[in-house]
Structure formats: C-alpha cells, structure tokens
Amino acid sequence: MSFPLRLSVDAVADRAEAAEIQLVDVREPWEYDAIGHLPGAVNIPFDRFRDAQSDEPGTLPGAAVFRSLLSEAGIFPEKPIVAYDDMHGVFASRFVLTAIVYGYDSVGILDGDFTAWKRSHPIDRDTPTKNKTEGSLPTPPPASPIVSTDTVQSLLAETDTTFIDTREQDEYADGHLPGAIRLDWMELVDPDTRGGKSEQEIESVLIKHAIPTERSTPIVLYCNTARRLSHTYLLLRSIGFENVRIYEGSLAAWDGPLEQTSS
The missing domain is CATH 3.40.250.10 (Rhodanese-like domain)
Known part of the structure; x- marks a missing residue:
C-alpha cells in the first residue's frame, strides 16, 4: 500500500486543507452532531459497516453494502479516505480493515482520535453537503486477510x-x-x-x-x-x-x- 495506514493529526490537517483526502467519522450520529467533528468529515457510524443479518456480530457487511454506504455518504472510491473515532482509533481501524478487504488501497486512520485532534485543530458542527457518488466496486486483493x-x-x-x-x-x-x-x-x-x-x-x-x-x-x-x-x-x-x-x-x-x- 502506498497510502499510509496511520496519519498523524498534523498530517491529516495538512492533507485535508489541500483537499487530498476524504474524512469519515465513525462515531455515533449524536456525537458527530452535538460534540462536533473534523471539518468536512461525513458520518458513517460503526454499526453501519457490520452485517446486521449475521449471528456473529463481528462479520463484515459485504462489498456491495459497504460501497453503498460510501456512495450515500458522498465518498469517492478513487480518492484517499481517512477514518477516525474518539476511542484511540479502534472503531476507525475496523472501517479501514473493511475497506482493505474490499479492495480500497488508499485508506488509513487518524493516528490518534477526535480528542487528540481538537487539542490543536478546529472542529465543526455543520453537516457537509453529501451528493451520492457513483463508481464500480474495487477489486479485492488476491489474498484476503x-x-x-x-x-x-x-x-x-x-x-x-x-x-x-x-x-x-x-x-x-x-x-x-x-x-x-x-x-x-x-x-x-x-x-x-x-x-x-x-x-x-x-x-x-x-x-x-x-x-x-x-x-x-x-x-x-x-x-x-x-x-x-x-x-x-x-x-x-x-x-x-x-x-x-x-x-x-x-x-x-x-x-x-x-x-x-x-x-
């Protein structure tokens, strides 16, 4: 993978300012709305990228469901994605792992979390405009983890x-x-x-x-x-x-x- 799996707070700030990345907040919607979020971040809560039909709560949602989630959130599959949470990155890591399994190779986590971000960078409470994106499913890697x-x-x-x-x-x-x-x-x-x-x-x-x-x-x-x-x-x-x-x-x-x- 050429895109880093871990990006520091400052690196995320620089890349976001240059519009080089797409930010995904995987916290609960009330946290995203009431507490605030990184400027420009869209919200895809953690429970949305788990298979709701499975008896095993850790099961991935399926490639088509995951792509649909990104599409509805306005995320382009071709542009690098950085996910974050407010739990040291553990929920964001699940998002990134899911993306990797389904063939997204330019994806990483904010190496820290929302609390670390707001120590030195601004937060936002406005919801960005989301336009549904189009695009085919990426090709999964030949060897799944x-x-x-x-x-x-x-x-x-x-x-x-x-x-x-x-x-x-x-x-x-x-x-x-x-x-x-x-x-x-x-x-x-x-x-x-x-x-x-x-x-x-x-x-x-x-x-x-x-x-x-x-x-x-x-x-x-x-x-x-x-x-x-x-x-x-x-x-x-x-x-x-x-x-x-x-x-x-x-x-x-x-x-x-x-x-x-x-x-």
Missing part, C-alpha cells in the same frame, strides 16, 4: 503460526484459543498521543510477550467481535509485518476447545 474457522483449526496444529488474543486479561483467562498469546490492543496505544505507539515501542511490547518480531512471521489475530483485532492489525501492518491475518468471527464464531488460565 480473513481466515475461516476451518483455517484456524488447521493453523492451530502448526507451530509456525502465532495466534494473538487482543482482549483483556479477564477475557483471556475465561477462555482463549489453545496456545494463543495475549496482547491487549491497548498496550500498543500511546496514552499521550492517543494513537499507536512508535515502531520501536511496539517491538518492545512484542518482545515482552515473546511474540516474534520478524516481519514475515505468520500471525492470526482475534478478539470477540473483530473490533480490537482491527487496531492491532493496522499497527502491525504499518510497521512492516507482511503475513498478518484475522479471524473475523473470533470467539463469537469459535465452537472448538478453549484454554483457561488464572487471571
């Missing part, structure tokens, strides 16, 4: 694939995939910038958890509903990890054995 339950079952038997559980300690203790290493997604968040940590800091966290730092390491991420794993996915990809996959259904779809530990 999504793995199925059957694939997970097969990979668990292999020793060269590292499974990472991005949930909290109590969740992990209650039950996790056999052999999975716990890496709470928040451990990769910088509390000051509210965005992701630097490459060196991320490497230090990985080493602390005995997670290989070789960029070709096969990794499968999971959580409960494929939200937290999305943030970790983007951070790992942004520092050069090449073989990161996600278990979309996560533990909401898993029906195999789980390991338990003391919390």
Whole structure:
C-alpha cells in the first residue's frame, strides 16, 4: 500500500486543507452532531459497516453494502479516505480493515482520535453537503486477510503460526484459543498521543510477550467481535509485518476447545 495506514493529526490537517483526502467519522450520529467533528468529515457510524443479518456480530457487511454506504455518504472510491473515532482509533481501524478487504488501497486512520485532534485543530458542527457518488466496486486483493474457522483449526496444529488474543486479561483467562498469546490492543496505544505507539515501542511490547518480531512471521489475530483485532492489525501492518491475518468471527464464531488460565 502506498497510502499510509496511520496519519498523524498534523498530517491529516495538512492533507485535508489541500483537499487530498476524504474524512469519515465513525462515531455515533449524536456525537458527530452535538460534540462536533473534523471539518468536512461525513458520518458513517460503526454499526453501519457490520452485517446486521449475521449471528456473529463481528462479520463484515459485504462489498456491495459497504460501497453503498460510501456512495450515500458522498465518498469517492478513487480518492484517499481517512477514518477516525474518539476511542484511540479502534472503531476507525475496523472501517479501514473493511475497506482493505474490499479492495480500497488508499485508506488509513487518524493516528490518534477526535480528542487528540481538537487539542490543536478546529472542529465543526455543520453537516457537509453529501451528493451520492457513483463508481464500480474495487477489486479485492488476491489474498484476503480473513481466515475461516476451518483455517484456524488447521493453523492451530502448526507451530509456525502465532495466534494473538487482543482482549483483556479477564477475557483471556475465561477462555482463549489453545496456545494463543495475549496482547491487549491497548498496550500498543500511546496514552499521550492517543494513537499507536512508535515502531520501536511496539517491538518492545512484542518482545515482552515473546511474540516474534520478524516481519514475515505468520500471525492470526482475534478478539470477540473483530473490533480490537482491527487496531492491532493496522499497527502491525504499518510497521512492516507482511503475513498478518484475522479471524473475523473470533470467539463469537469459535465452537472448538478453549484454554483457561488464572487471571
């Protein structure tokens, strides 16, 4: 991907001023309207890009549904998109991951969030004019990062694939995939910038958890509903990890054995 997966607050401000990017706010509509938003941003709430018909709450909505959401919001598929939220980028990351799966290759997150933005940049409460856009569906990449339950079952038997559980300690203790290493997604968040940590800091966290730092390491991420794993996915990809996959259904779809530990 030539477009950066993570853009600093200042980089987003510069690119937005130059009209080089399209901004998508994935917060709730009341937050977007009442609290304000980045100037020019359109609102596509998080629940809109999940499959409402699926029994598994982390399932992606489908390429046609996602393209329709962007079209109704006035987003052009050919122009770079930057998404943000006010939760360190975890909901925005889910949007970006969805876009990547469906073939949008110029997409990234505000590396921080709305709170970080408004420390030094203006906010807006006006809703921009939205004209429905046209365009065909992008071509998905030849290798999707999504793995199925059957694939997970097969990979668990292999020793060269590292499974990472991005949930909290109590969740992990209650039950996790056999052999999975716990890496709470928040451990990769910088509390000051509210965005992701630097490459060196991320490497230090990985080493602390005995997670290989070789960029070709096969990794499968999971959580409960494929939200937290999305943030970790983007951070790992942004520092050069090449073989990161996600278990979309996560533990909401898993029906195999789980390991338990003391919390």
